Amino acid sequence: MSNPSFDQAQAFEHSIVTHGNVRITVLTARLFRIEYSSVKKFEDRPTQVVWNRQFPEVQMEINKTDNSLEITTSVLKLRFLNTMSKPLPSNLIITEINEEFIWHPNKKDADNLKGTVRTLDEADGKISLEDGLISRAGWSVIDDSKSLIFTQEGWIEPRKKQKFDVYFFGYGIEYQECLNDYFKLSGNVPMLPRWILGNWWSRYWEYSQKGVEQLVKEFKEQDIPLSIFIIDMDWHITDVKNYWKNPEHREKVSKKIIPPIHDGWTGFTWNEDLFPNYKELLEFLKEQNVRTALNLHPATGIYPHEIQYSKISNRLGRDPKTCKAIEFDIANQKFAKAYFEEILHPYQKDGIDFWWIDWQQGKKAKLKGLDPLWWLNHLHFEDLSIDPERRPFVFSRWGGLGNHRYPIGFSGDTYITWRSLAFQPHFTSTAANVGYFWWSHDIGGHMGGSEDAELYTRWIQFGCFSPILRLHSTKNPFIEKLPWMFDDETFAITKSVLQLRHQLIPYIYSIAWLSFAKNIPLCQPMYYRYPSNESSYSFIDQYFFGTELLVAPIISPMEPTIGLSRKEIWLPDGQWFDFNTGECIEGDKVHVSYYFKNEIPIFAKAGAIIPISHYYHESHISNPELIQLLVFPGSDNQFILYEDDGTTQKYLSGDNAQTEINLTSSQDSVSLEICATKGDVSTLPKKRKFEIVIKGITKPKTIQCELDENKKEIKWTFDEKTRTLSLEPTLLRPNQKLLCQIIQSSGIINQESGIEEKLYALLRSMQIPHNLKSDLHKIRDKLITDVYILSDSLKIFSNLPKNIDSSHNYDTVIKLIAFAYILSAVQPKLLEVSELKNMLGKTPENELKRLVENFSLLYSGSANMKDIFPLTTPQLQAIIETLTQQPLEFQ
Numbered sequence: 001m002s003n004p005s006f007d008q009a010q011a012f013e014h015s016i017v018t019h020g021n022v023r024i025t026v027l028t029a030r031l032f033r034i035e036y037s038s039v040k041k042f043e044d045r046p047t048q049v050v051w052n053r054q055f056p057e058v059q060m061e062i063n064k065t066d067n068s069l070e071i072t073t074s075v076l077k078l079r080f081l082n083t084m085s086k087p088l089p090s091n092l093i094i095t096e097i098n099e100e101f102i103w104h105p106n107k108k109d110a111d112n113l114k115g116t117v118r119t120l121d122e123a124d125g126k127i128s129l130e131d132g133l134i135s136r137a138g139w140s141v142i143d144d145s146k147s148l149i150f151t152q153e154g155w156i157e158p159r160k161k162q163k164f165d166v167y168f169f170g171y172g173i174e175y176q177e178c179l180n181d182y183f184k185l186s187g188n189v190p191m192l193p194r195w196i197l198g199n200w201w202s203r204y205w206e207y208s209q210k211g212v213e214q215l216v217k218e219f220k221e222q223d224i225p226l227s228i229f230i231i232d233m234d235w236h237i238t239d240v241k242n243y244w245k246n247p248e249h250r251e252k253v254s255k256k257i258i259p260p261i262h263d264g265w266t267g268f269t270w271n272e273d274l275f276p277n278y279k280e281l282l283e284f285l286k287e288q289n290v291r292t293a294l295n296l297h298p299a300t301g302i303y304p305h306e307i308q309y310s311k312i313s314n315r316l317g318r319d320p321k322t323c324k325a326i327e328f329d330i331a332n333q334k335f336a337k338a339y340f341e342e343i344l345h346p347y348q349k350d351g352i353d354f355w356w357i358d359w360q361q362g363k364k365a366k367l368k369g370l371d372p373l374w375w376l377n378h379l380h381f382e383d384l385s386i387d388p389e390r391r392p393f394v395f396s397r398w399g400g401l402g403n404h405r406y407p408i409g410f411s412g413d414t415y416i417t418w419r420s421l422a423f424q425p426h427f428t429s430t431a432a433n434v435g436y437f438w439w440s441h442d443i444g445g446h447m448g449g450s451e452d453a454e455l456y457t458r459w460i461q462f463g464c465f466s467p468i469l470r471l472h473s474t475k476n477p478f479i480e481k482l483p484w485m486f487d488d489e490t491f492a493i494t495k496s497v498l499q500l501r502h503q504l505i506p507y508i509y510s511i512a513w514l515s516f517a518k519n520i521p522l523c524q525p526m527y528y529r530y531p532s533n534e535s536s537y538s539f540i541d542q543y544f545f546g547t548e549l550l551v552a553p554i555i556s557p558m559e560p561t562i563g564l565s566r567k568e569i570w571l572p573d574g575q576w577f578d579f580n581t582g583e584c585i586e587g588d589k590v591h592v593s594y595y596f597k598n599e600i601p602i603f604a605k606a607g608a609i610i611p612i613s614h615y616y617h618e619s620h621i622s623n624p625e626l627i628q629l630l631v632f633p634g635s636d637n638q639f640i641l642y643e644d645d646g647t648t649q650k651y652l653s654g655d656n657a658q659t660e661i662n663l664t665s666s667q668d669s670v671s672l673e674i675c676a677t678k679g680d681v682s683t684l685p686k687k688r689k690f691e692i693v694i695k696g697i698t699k700p701k702t703i704q705c706e707l708d709e710n711k712k713e714i715k716w717t718f719d720e721k722t723r724t725l726s727l728e729p730t731l732l733r734p735n736q737k738l739l740c741q742i743i744q745s746s747g748i749i750n751q752e753s754g755i756e757e758k759l760y761a762l763l764r765s766m767q768i769p770h771n772l773k774s775d776l777h778k779i780r781d782k783l784i785t786d787v788y789i790l791s792d793s794l795k796i797f798s799n800l801p802k803n804i805d806s807s808h809n810y811d812t813v814i815k816l817i818a819f820a821y822i823l824s825a826v827q828p829k830l831l832e833v834s835e836l837k838n839m840l841g842k843t844p845e846n847e848l849k850r851l852v853e854n855f856s857l858l859y860s861g862s863a864n865m866k867d868i869f870p871l872t873t874p875q876l877q878a879i880i881e882t883l884t885q886q887p888l889e890f891q
Contacts (some may be wrong), residue, residue, distance in 0.1 A: 002385035002392065003154045004046035004187075011044070011053035017062055018042075019069040020083030027055040029073035030171050031181050032094070036086050036164035043165065047147040048156070048374065049402045050167070051187050072097075076170045087164055094139075094168055101138040103168065111136035113527070113537075115434035116427070118373075119397050119412035120441075121360070124448075125419030132433030133182055134175050134527075136537070142167040142401065148369055154382070155333050158369055173531035176519070182435060183519045187405045189437055191516045193391045194646030195291050196408065197505045198227025198620030199498050200440070200470035202356075203481065206234040209275045216288050222484050224495055225502040226290055227620040228470075230356055233295045235275065236267030243305050253323050259304050260325045266300035268343050269307045282351030289621050291353040293395060298339075298376075299361035302326040311342045330375055331367035340383050348384075355380060356410065357396035374399035377406040388649045398436060407438035408468055414442060416449025416479070421459050422541065422555040425523075428466055429543035432521035432528070440468035444481050447474040453490040454557055454597060456481075458565075460494045461600045462553040464501045465545050467522050493598045502616035506627060506641065510611065511546040513642040513656075522546055530572050535590070539570040542601075548608040548639065549579065552601040559874045563765035564594035566878065567601055568887050575606040575749070577632045582695035582723035583754045584634070592881040592888075594762055604695075606634030609661050611641050614691065614729075621646070625685040626729055629661065631694045633670045633748050637663045645683045655680045657734070668748055670694060671741045677734040689729040692740060696723050698750045703727070705740045714740070723750040755784055758882050766875055776879070784883055 011033075017024045023042045025033035033053070035042050044053075063070040069080040074097070081091040089104040096102075115132030133140045145165045148156040167185070171178035183189070201215070212229065219226040237243055240261040244250055253259055270278045285292050302312055304323040313320035315338040329335045344355065357380060363371045377399045384392035394406050403409075411427070414420040428439050443463035444456050460483075463469040473479045480486070483494040514520040521528075524544040526536035542552035550571070558565040571587040578585065579602035585591065595601060604610065613619035614626040623643045644656040660675040674690055699720065705712040707730075715728045725742065732738055742748065759780055763773045776783070877888055 002382035004051035004150050006045060006150075006152060008052040008054050009044060009046040009050070012055070012057070014057045015053070015055060017069065017071060019064055019080070020067060021085075022069065022080055022083040022087075024069070024071060024078065024080075025053060026058045026060055026071060026073065027053065027185070028181055029058050029060075029075045030169065030174075030177070031055075031185075032071075032076065032078060032168045032170075034078075034087065034092070034164070034166045034168060038086075038163075039161075041160060043149065043159065046150045047144055048150075048400075049142060049144055049147050050185055052185060055184065087166075094170065096138060096170060096172065100172060101170070103139050103141075103170070105166075109135050109137050109140065112140065113433055113525070114430050116398055116409075116431035116436050116439075118399070119360075120414050120420075120427070121412035122415070123412070123420060123423070124415040124417055126423045129427070129430065130434075132430070133169060133178055133435075134433040136173075138170065138172045140169045140171075140178070142169075146369055148367075153333075156367070156370065156375070158367070175528050175531060179432070179435060180519050183404075186402055186435070189404050189407065189435060189515045189519070190393065191391065191651050192393055192407060192438065192512055194505065194509055195227050195620045196393065196468065197508050197512070198469075198502055199225055200228040200230065200468065200472075201226060202228075202230035202232060202470060202472045204232045204234075204473070204475045206274065206475075207231060209277065209281045212281060213284055216285065216290055218482075218484070220288070222495065224483065224498050225617050225620065226288075227502075228291045228293065228353075229285060230293045230295065230470075230472075232356075233265060233267065233297060233358070235270060235278075235294050237269050237271050237305060238264035238267060240264055240303065240305055249305065253304065254321065257323045259323050262300045262303060262325075265297040266303075266328075267297075267306070268302065269305065279350050286351060289618070292351070293354045293356050294347070294352055295356045295358050297358050297360070298328050298330075299359065299372075300325075301328040302339075302343075308342045312338045315342065329366055330372050330379070331365040331370055336379060340379070344383070354384070354393060354395060357394060358410070359397060371399060373397055374403065377403055381406040385649070389647070391647055391649055391651075395440065398431075401434060404435035404437065407436075409436060409439045411439050411441045413446040413474065415447060416445030416452075416455070416473075418455060418556060420445050421455065421462065424466075425462060425543060425553050425555065426540040429521070429523040429525045430540075432524055435519075437515050437521045437523070438467045440470045441466065442472040443470055444473060446472065447476070447479070451478070451480070453486050456486065457490055457493050457597055458554045460497050462555070464497045464504070465549075465551040465553065465600070465602070469498070469501050489597070496598070497600075499616045502619045503612045503614070503628075504610075505619040506611040506613055506624065506643075507546060507548070509646075510640060510642040513640075513651075514547070516651075520547065526570070526572070533572065535570040536572070539568075542569060545602075548604055548610050550576070550603040550605070552603075554595055554601065558597070559878070561767050561872045561875055562594065562762070562878050563767065564596060564762065564878070566592065566594055566874075566881075568592050569601055569603075571603060575634045576603045577606070577608070577634075577696040578602075578754075579604050579695075581754060582632075582697075582750065584696050584749050584751060589885075590887050591885045593885075594758075594765075594878055594882060596761070596765070604630070604632045605637075606632060607637035607663050607665055608632040609637055609639035609663055611639070611661075623684055625687060626689045626691060628691045628693055629672070629674075631663060631670070631672060631692065632696050633665045633694065634696075635663075635665055637665075639663075643684060644680070657681050657684055659734075665748070668745050669741060669743045670697065670748055671739070673740075674732060674738040676737050681734040684734055687731060688734070689731050690738065691729040692727040694725040694742065696750055697725055697742070697748050698723075698744050698746065700725060700742045700744050700748075702743045703740065704743075705730075705738065707732075707738055708736050709739075712738070723752075755883060755885075756780060759783070759879070762878055762882050766878075768875065783879070 011025045015025050021036055021038055021040055023035040058073055061072040067082050067084055069083050071078045077095050079093045087105045089106055092105055094103045112131045112135040114129040117129050143166050149159055150156055169178050244259050302309055303325050310320040357376055359373045365372045377394050377396050380394040381392050384390055393408055395408050395410055398409050424441055431439055444459045471481045473481050483491050511522050530536040541555055545551045552569045554565045568590055570590050573588040576585045576587050610630040612628050613624040614628045639661045641659040644651050657677050657679045659677045662673040664671040699718045703716055705714045714730055718725050763777055881888055
């Protein structure tokens with residue numbers, strides 16, 4: 001739906017209560033519309049934000065006196081004490097029935113969980129966000145009083161002096177319900193084309209036609225899938241001054257006229273010096289299964305050097321011979337129509353798939369109250385929706401409430417810093433609070449900073465588990481974003497992540513359908529599912545990625561002396577599985593883990609079902625022939641694999657295929673059922689195979705499979721190290737059903753903790769002497785069972801007097817204690833705890849030095865100071881946290 005329906009905008013009579021100058025529309029038991037008009041004229045047309053007011057009837061009690069009104073639903077009570085006067089804190093009060101909250105006009109929401117913001121341009125870390133619809137106060141408000149009104153012709157106009165039009169949401173902690181009713185009020189998040197979920201490449205750069213073709217070929221040669229190539233502003237003529245210096249161009253206008261020029265950001269004519277045959281380029285990209293977009297900065301207007309200038313001048317009744325610039329006036333319906341039909345449509349016919357609307361020119365237009373960005377987003381989406389074979393979306397900045405109908409968001413030009421990366425997971429998931437599910441960031445950062453392979457790697461890992469993975473940067477020859485231009489390790493890691501992104505498309509696309517059909521965000525804040533748990537509000541840089549996964553991206557650099565990245569992760573109640581290793585982890589606590597550069601903290605819920613594509617190159621353009629089902633035991637679950645043609649608007653009429661996958665899990669067995677596909681199966685591969693991979697289990701005793709209730713023998717393998725059972729791919733026609741039951745009488749879930757492997761990996765990574773690593777590994781069983789040996793030393797770290805004589809090196813003392821305690825653990829009789837405490841005291845500098853030398857002698861048999869390498873505080877902390885899985889803080 002690209003334009004609102006006037007019929008649906010008119011509320012049902014059963015929802016409306018009018019008294020005096022006030023009209024209340026009871027949309028749900030938790031959602032009120034409150035209007036005030038001194039002339040008793042109310043608005044029933046759709047607004048920029050609100051398109052539908054036809055909600056089912058709500059049970060309510062209405063009490064009226066001469067000038068007061070009281071409305072009570074099962075949840076809320078509204079009291080208007082003087083319905084002839086405008087709403088004021090003194091005469092309008094809404095309370096929750098159990099008095100969990102009280103609201104009145106002008107009340108500030110100090111507990112709002114925020115929404116999103118127009119842009120992250122020039123952000124270097126955290127910035128302030130606008131209020132969202134979700135608040136711990138239990139209520140939120142949309143003030144629609146200044147929102148423009150849609151006309152029957154699909155245009156917009158100002159209101160008729162209505163000064164108060166507010167929507168009150170009183171949903172408490174029912175956050176998803178609040179979101180559901182907001183979407184019913186304002187419209188759904190549309191289904192996106194399948195191909196936008198793959199890897200994007202864009203760069204602010206003067207690419208040539210051959211340069212684009214060569215780069216696309218390089219992606220293929222490097223075995224990195226590519227879905228979209230965006231050509232930034234240099235696709236068009238940018239040097240307007242130099243253009244008119246060309247005698248051939250100057251002859252086009254009268255010698256008496258000096259053609260106007262501008263700074264080059266706006267442009268609509270291909271630069272033939274760089275792109276001698278752009279249609280040939282678009283055809284090449286199409287052959288490579290790569291979609292493309294062009295960057296638009298339209299604000300400057302249309303100048304006489306543009307190839308469309310004469311046609312648009314004639315349509316607007318101007319004389320093109322005057323060579324006067326045509327103002328960009330998107331609020332003018334005649335201009336907007338000419339702009340789309342004469343400039344954009346021909347390029348779309350040539351093969352441009354979508355537009356990057358790079359609007360940065362403010363919030364004012366000739367129509368009072370209109371934000372040009374909001375209107376550009378709407379008009380572009382509406383224009384693309386005209387063609388039923390094209391699934392519309394725009395790539396633009398957030399234009400305010402209602403813009404969830406026009407995804408995708410371009411978040412802007414951030415700095416290349418850890419601070420920028422650290423803010424983006426929170427920023428992305430919090431946008432769900434205004435229904436804006438599809439943000440696209442400049443993965444790797446846009447500008448500034450310095451070359452940092454680790455930061456680049458972690459940013460791509462986050463990008464893999466964000467709505468859109470788009471590599472981008474500014475025009476600086478020393479900023480590199482191509483994976484193969486980094487060192488071998490970085491290239492190998494980022495390449496595998498970019499491949500993984502394409503493998504995940506069947507899962508992400510299924511969630512995209514849930515976003516459209518059931519308002520489920522792809523990146524969902526923790527508090528949506530656990531609103532009563534305080535931790536869900538504290539761990540803001542982790543989020544649910546779809547219905548099955550929890551992701552906690554690494555957003556800080558590794559500890560140099562450990563060689564790993566530390567991450568505190570809150571896992572909610574229940575069982576969780578490490579997505580990669582299959583290790584079962586108990587929830588309802590904060591876990592601390594250390595991660596290598598190639599590892600991403602991803603966790604699957606008990607019972608998770610994740611469909612992925614075995615082959616990653618074609619997954620963005622077609623439904624894959626081989627679907628791999630990643631399954632985790634521990635709970636019953638159902639997942640719907642959603643598929644359609646991926647490009648058209650037929651999904652709006654129900655043309656899709658849905659394959660129901662059911663998991664039944666008990667203590668001793670796992671049963672997986674792949675049901676017959678329902679719906680339109682014409683877009684599915686004729687020889688579709690399913691490969692079942694169950695992670696986190698023990699080696700099964702028996703496996704029984706049935707195909708359409710007939711016994712089916714399926715070969716299988718089991719990997720002890722990764723706790724993974726793999727059943728060979730099985731051909732399954734859409735009308736067939738496959739049932740597999742895995743049985744292990746001694747318990748199906750593999751309960752091995754994996755601590756020993758983690759400790760070994762940690763010690764290997766640490767920058768400490770080999771002998772110390774070896775000794776610690778020898779006593780690993782003692783360390784695992786007697787962690788107090790190490791934790792006691794932490795207590796001493798915290799309690800050590802800070803008033804030690806200034807001549808002493810405090811850091812050396814800390815290291816000494818750690819070293820002493822490790823020695824005590826390796827050779828317990830070397831040093832008693834009490835003796836160590838006595839030795840520390842107020843030891844003079846020379847005694848402290850002698851103490852260090854003595855430890856060196858004890859440990860290595862040499863007094864050479866170069867042999868002394870005590871554990872640093874982070875190293876000791878890493879060991880203890882690895883063994884205990886508890887976060888530790890030094891005072």
